[in-house]
Amino acid sequence: MILLGIVLFVIGLIAPVPLLQTIGIILIVVGLILMLLGRAGRGVGGRRHYW
Numbered sequence: 001m002i003l004l005g006i007v008l009f010v011i012g013l014i015a016p017v018p019l020l021q022t023i024g025i026i027l028i029v030v031g032l033i034l035m036l037l038g039r040a041g042r043g044v045g046g047r048r049h050y051w
Contacts, residue, residue: 002031 009024011017 001027002035005029005031 005024005027007024008020008027012020012022012024
């Protein structure tokens with residue numbers, strides 16, 4: 001999810017499409033939150049870890 005967010009953000013920077021930048025930033029933030037919760041040992045969505 002983080003990699004997809006980075007890719008969309010970069011594509012949004014290269015091509016002037018602000019929607020891709022917004023979606024990319026949202027995916028990066030959500031991915032980082034899920035990663036931090038998973039690393040803290042807290043189960044997210046029934047899983048103890050998140051890749």
